[in-house]
Amino acid sequence: MALDPSLPLTPTTTPPLHGILISKLETHSSHSPPTLRGYIAMLAVSSSFRGRGIATKLVKLAIDAMAARGADEIVLETEEGNVAAMRLYERLGFVRS
Numbered sequence: 001m002a003l004d005p006s007l008p009l010t011p012t013t014t015p016p017l018h019g020i021l022i023s024k025l026e027t028h029s030s031h032s033p034p035t036l037r038g039y040i041a042m043l044a045v046s047s048s049f050r051g052r053g054i055a056t057k058l059v060k061l062a063i064d065a066m067a068a069r070g071a072d073e074i075v076l077e078t079e080e081g082n083v084a085a086m087r088l089y090e091r092l093g094f095v096r097s
Contacts, residue, residue, distance in 0.1 A: 019045040021058040025066050028073075038066035038074035043085070050084075059092055 021043045028037035040062055045054045066074055076094065078085040090096075 017046075018049040019043075019054040019058050021062050023062045023066065025069055025071055035072035036070050038062075038071040040074065040076035055088055056092070059088070063092070 022041045023039060024041060025036060025038045028035045040059065043055055043058060045058075063074055076089065078089065080086065
């Protein structure tokens with residue numbers, strides 16, 4: 001999800017951070033016509049909070065936000081050896097390419 005500068009994030013107004021997802025949405029001009037591509041760049045959940053659905057919720061929120069903004073596709077990269085991440089992304093509909 002993109003940072004919304006109208007939403008202030010300060011330590012006094014933000015609850016404890018247990019997970020984070022960084023994504024972007026941009027025009028992908030290698031396609032003709034160009035497509036709007038969403039990209040999940042990073043996902044991390046505090047080790048003591050894993051297994052509680054936080055990663056699933058973050059990815060679903062990112063997918064919904066990018067789809068609402070017109071994403072034609074959403075892609076990501078992860079290490080093949082990261083079994084937990086591979087399982088999560090495949091469960092959410094991503095396919096290996």
